[in-house]
Amino acid sequence: xxxxxxxxxLVWDLDNTLWDGTLLEGDDVRLREGVVDVIHELDNRGILxxxxxxxxxxxxxxxxxxxxxxxYFLVPQIGWGPKSxxxxxxxxxxxxxxDTFAFIDDQPAERAExxxxxxxxxxxxxxxxxxxxxxxxxxxxxxTPDSKLRRKMYQxxxxxxxxxxxxGGNSEAFLRSLxxxxxxxxxxxxxxxxxxxxxxxxxxxxSTGATYDYEELLSFINSENHVFLIADLTDxxxxxxxxxxxxxxxxxxxxxxxxxxxxxxVMDRGIGSALLVHMAKTAQAEGxxxxxxxxxxxxxxxxxxxxxxxxxxxxxQEGNWSLLKYSGEEKEYPDYLEIEIVE
Numbered sequence: 001x002x003x004x005x006x007x008x009x010l011v012w013d014l015d016n017t018l019w020d021g022t023l024l025e026g027d028d029v030r031l032r033e034g035v036v037d038v039i040h041e042l043d044n045r046g047i048l049x050x051x052x053x054x055x056x057x058x059x060x061x062x063x064x065x066x067x068x069x070x071x072y073f074l075v076p077q078i079g080w081g082p083k084s085x086x087x088x089x090x091x092x093x094x095x096x097x098x099d100t101f102a103f104i105d106d107q108p109a110e111r112a113e114x115x116x117x118x119x120x121x122x123x124x125x126x127x128x129x130x131x132x133x134x135x136x137x138x139x140x141x142x143x144t145p146d147s148k149l150r151r152k153m154y155q156x157x158x159x160x161x162x163x164x165x166x167x168g169g170n171s172e173a174f175l176r177s178l179x180x181x182x183x184x185x186x187x188x189x190x191x192x193x194x195x196x197x198x199x200x201x202x203x204x205x206x207s208t209g210a211t212y213d214y215e216e217l218l219s220f221i222n223s224e225n226h227v228f229l230i231a232d233l234t235d236x237x238x239x240x241x242x243x244x245x246x247x248x249x250x251x252x253x254x255x256x257x258x259x260x261x262x263x264x265x266v267m268d269r270g271i272g273s274a275l276l277v278h279m280a281k282t283a284q285a286e287g288x289x290x291x292x293x294x295x296x297x298x299x300x301x302x303x304x305x306x307x308x309x310x311x312x313x314x315x316x317q318e319g320n321w322s323l324l325k326y327s328g329e330e331k332e333y334p335d336y337l338e339i340e341i342v343e
Contacts, residue, residue, distance in 0.1 A: 009090065010103075012052070012053075017105055029063055044148055047150075054080055310326070310331065312327070
């Protein structure tokens with residue numbers, strides 16, 4: 001398992017998994033010994049937690065609240081449907097891939113049902129709960145400030161979505177109502193752990209699928225031949241954290257974007273467009289053409305669409321690699337974003 005992706009979300013069963021006893025049978029359920037420490041540790045590492053339990057929702061949520069752990073679990077799925085459906089719903093709501101989910105349950109039949117429908121989900125017997133923090137798939141290489149705030153960031157996102165669903169205006173009016181501020185700054189050494197984390201965690205919104213280790217990233221910081229930017233986003237609900245990256249390489253004739261990526265949490269916030277506008281302005285100021293590498297990974301078509309909408313066209317293609325060139329048409333940042341450029 002250790003050679004697979006790091007887990008992004010661990011889904012817990014309740015009865016005889018998170019707690020000892022069966023709620024429906026009237027047991028006085030109690031948290032399993034040491035489970036609080038496991039929850040706290042995984043949360044601190046930026047691993048999201050949720051629930052998939054066959055129980056009466058009201059009773060289970062009340063017991064969860066009494067346990068003191070309710071705040072740690074995002075959109076708990078409690079009811080009578082198959083747990084595979086609960087996990088699929090969590091993947092949809094949280095907008096993360098099923099291949100980054102794990103599920104822990106004391107019942108072999110429940111684990112088998114999940115694996116049958118979602119073979120990419122990793123499953124664990126409830127007896128293994130104390131050892132989870134020791135497993136490589138639950139051990140990110142770095143624990144960054146964004147890791148520690150990840151649960152809160154997702155909770156803020158859920159609030160945003162709820163407000164958006166109730167919002168009467170069009171989508172751009174809603175975006176304007178968020179009072180978003182995007183800060184673009186040069187990557188510093190102190191950012192590199194988060195930069196590496198972003199390249200490892202981001203699949204759908206990564207223009208090349210490239211991942212870089214710490215040492216490679218460090219070499220770009222002081223290079224005069226590279227433009228290396230990190231994007232921070234805030235709005236009236238709170239801080240999204242560091243949610244985007246752009247890496248471009250200078251030559252005599254062109255500035256070539258080698259990597260453009262954004263967190264899935266900001267998929268519809270116009271961050272990709274803003275980063276490309278900044279790159280276009282940078283290239284124009286230096287009298288350079290703007291090019292971009294795009295490598296199709298099967299999951300990142302949205303990034304190709306972003307480039308096309310911004311006026312990039314293919315000038316060369318080999319296999320799943322394309323070289324794109326910017327039309328040169330002058331574009332401006334989305335007007336619902338306040339932009340701060342930090343040199």
